[in-house]
Amino acid sequence: MKTYEDAIRAQQYWQTFFFDRRITPQIAMVGSCYINNKGKDIDLLVRGDRNKIFPILIEEGFKQDGEYIGEEFTSLRAGDVNIILTESVEYYKAFTRAAEVCYLISNGDLAKAHRVAIHEIIINGVDRDTAEERAQRFLD
DSSP: OEEHHHHHHHHHHHHHHHHHTTOOOEEEEESHHHHTSEESSEEEEEESOHHHHHHHHHHTTOEEEEEEEOSSOEEEEETTEEEEEEOOHHHHHHHHHHHHHHHHHOSSOOOHHHHHHHHHHHHHOOOHHHHHHHHGGGOO
């Protein structure tokens, strides 16, 4: 089980990692470790130049997660770290806003389906029914 503190350390590690390579992406903690203070893995949202960042992540052992690839982002995974890579300022802002809303209403146990529904509404602008429908696969 990973914790909020693990996510902070991961965020700091990757900020330093990229800085040492003269790349300065925005990096935000998102996902269950941030929202619920615990989770199976660590999710980091990274906004920056995909052409610079993506090859470095592949070189570091990350693999694309085919289940989580969209128009605005690419998800990569290595071990227990997921990086959601985007170049879009708007997507980054919307995603971090959604994570903040989830964080504010969580008492350490906001279910994944609810987190997904909130993200769908804020990021994709869907209505509640559509968000609930899309979140169904994450019901525990």
